[in-house]
Amino acid sequence: MATTDIHKRLGVRPIINVSGTMTSLGASMVMPEVVEAVAAILPQFVEVDELQKRASSAIARLCGADAGFVTASCSAGISLSVAGAMTGSDLAAIERLPDTTGLRNEVLIQLGHMSSYGAPVDQAIRLTGAKVVPVGQATFARRYQLEGAITERTVAAVYVVSHHVVEYGLIPLEEFSAACHARNIAVIVDAASEYDLSGFLARGADIALYSSHKFLGGLTAGIVAGRKDLVRAAFLQNGGIGRGMKVGKEGIVGTIAALEAWEKRDHAAIRDRESVCLKLWQQILTGRPGVTATIVPDPTNNPLDRLMVTVSAQEAHITAWDLCDRLSRGEPAVIVRDHELEHSRFYLDPCNLHPGQEKIVAARLEAELARARESNEIIATSLDERRNGRAAYLAKWPG
Numbered sequence: 001m002a003t004t005d006i007h008k009r010l011g012v013r014p015i016i017n018v019s020g021t022m023t024s025l026g027a028s029m030v031m032p033e034v035v036e037a038v039a040a041i042l043p044q045f046v047e048v049d050e051l052q053k054r055a056s057s058a059i060a061r062l063c064g065a066d067a068g069f070v071t072a073s074c075s076a077g078i079s080l081s082v083a084g085a086m087t088g089s090d091l092a093a094i095e096r097l098p099d100t101t102g103l104r105n106e107v108l109i110q111l112g113h114m115s116s117y118g119a120p121v122d123q124a125i126r127l128t129g130a131k132v133v134p135v136g137q138a139t140f141a142r143r144y145q146l147e148g149a150i151t152e153r154t155v156a157a158v159y160v161v162s163h164h165v166v167e168y169g170l171i172p173l174e175e176f177s178a179a180c181h182a183r184n185i186a187v188i189v190d191a192a193s194e195y196d197l198s199g200f201l202a203r204g205a206d207i208a209l210y211s212s213h214k215f216l217g218g219l220t221a222g223i224v225a226g227r228k229d230l231v232r233a234a235f236l237q238n239g240g241i242g243r244g245m246k247v248g249k250e251g252i253v254g255t256i257a258a259l260e261a262w263e264k265r266d267h268a269a270i271r272d273r274e275s276v277c278l279k280l281w282q283q284i285l286t287g288r289p290g291v292t293a294t295i296v297p298d299p300t301n302n303p304l305d306r307l308m309v310t311v312s313a314q315e316a317h318i319t320a321w322d323l324c325d326r327l328s329r330g331e332p333a334v335i336v337r338d339h340e341l342e343h344s345r346f347y348l349d350p351c352n353l354h355p356g357q358e359k360i361v362a363a364r365l366e367a368e369l370a371r372a373r374e375s376n377e378i379i380a381t382s383l384d385e386r387r388n389g390r391a392a393y394l395a396k397w398p399g
C-alpha cells in the first residue's frame, strides 16, 4: 500500500485506526480537497487578516454564526473565547492577561463537564487567568445551582459536548443558556467532535468551538464561531495570550477547504460504507465463545455507529484489554477504542479506514481470538498496571 511508504521513510509503525479521531493517532485522514488547497498556498504569501475574513464568511455560512476565525485547536478556542469574554476589545487588557485585575473573571462549568480531552478542560480556562467555578456535583446539576454560582464577577460559562462528559443528570444547553443570558453571561460551547455545525448556536450558545482536524478532515486547527463582538474579542487575543496558539496560513486555508468539502460530501454514502464495515466485523465475531458484538449509536448523537465488543475472559480465554494490546502489538497494528475497558469492552470505529482495511481488522480479530481459545490458561494481565502504563511510559520518554 503506497500510503505506508512514508512510515518506512520515517521509521515509524503503520497503524490501522479503528479507535476514532484521536490527536494521538494523527487525528483524521485529511481530505484531498484540503491537501490540494494547502499545497497551493504553502509557497505563497497572503495577508493573514484577509484570509481570516475569508474564513469568517465560510464559518458564518456553515455554522449559522455572525462571524468566526481559525486558531490552533479547539482547546485554544476555549482559552481565546474565555479571554475575549473577559477583556472585550480592550487591547491593553488583552496584553495584561493572565493578570485579570479589574475584569470580571469567573467562569462557570458543570462539574460533570470537567473532563479531559488529553488535557483538562478547566486548564484551558485557567490559562487565561480566569477563575473556574464548578457548578453542581459530578452527576447532578440543576438550574438553581447554576444561578446560585453567579456573582457580579461571573463573565462566561463553558458547556462541553463529548462522550467524555457525564451524559445524564446535568442541565440541557437550552436551559443553561437561558439562565446565563438572563444575567449577561456568555455561553461558550466546546463541540470539538460534533458533526452539528449550527445546532449549538441555534440552541443558545454565544460561541461554538470545533476542531478542524476531526470529522471535517482538515489540518490541525480550531474553529471559533458565534456572536460578532465575542468572536472579535477572541480574535484580538492573537496579540496576547493567543500568540502561542498561532495558526498559520495552511491551517486557515485547510479549514476553509475542509468546510467547503463538508458541504459537498456524500454523507449517506459514507454512512453506508461504515455500516458495511460494522456488519462484517459483527458477523466475524458473532458466535465466538465469550464475545458479544453489538452495533451502537454514537453517545452524543453524531450520525455514526460503532461496534461494541464485550469479552468474557472465562470463555474467550482472554480479557478485553489483553485482546486490545495483542491487536495493537501485531502486524499491522490495529488500534481500537479502549476507554471503557474496565467494563470488559472496547469499540471498533469505522470512520478512519482506507478501503480494504476493514478486512485486515476482521482477520486480525479472528486470528487473536482463535489463538486465545487455544491457550490453556486465561490470558489476563493486570488492568491496574495497564491503567498506569501511560504515566510510566511518559516518565521515560523519549526512552
Ligand SMILES: *Cc1c(COP(=O)(O)O)cnc(C)c1O
Binding pocket: 023, 072, 073, 074, 075, 076, 117, 160, 161, 162, 190, 191, 192, 193, 210, 211, 212, 221, 222
Ligand atoms: C478533541 C476535543 C477537544 C480538543 O480539541 P483540539 O482541537 O484537539 O484541541 C476539546 N474538547 C472536546 C470535547 C474534544 O473532543
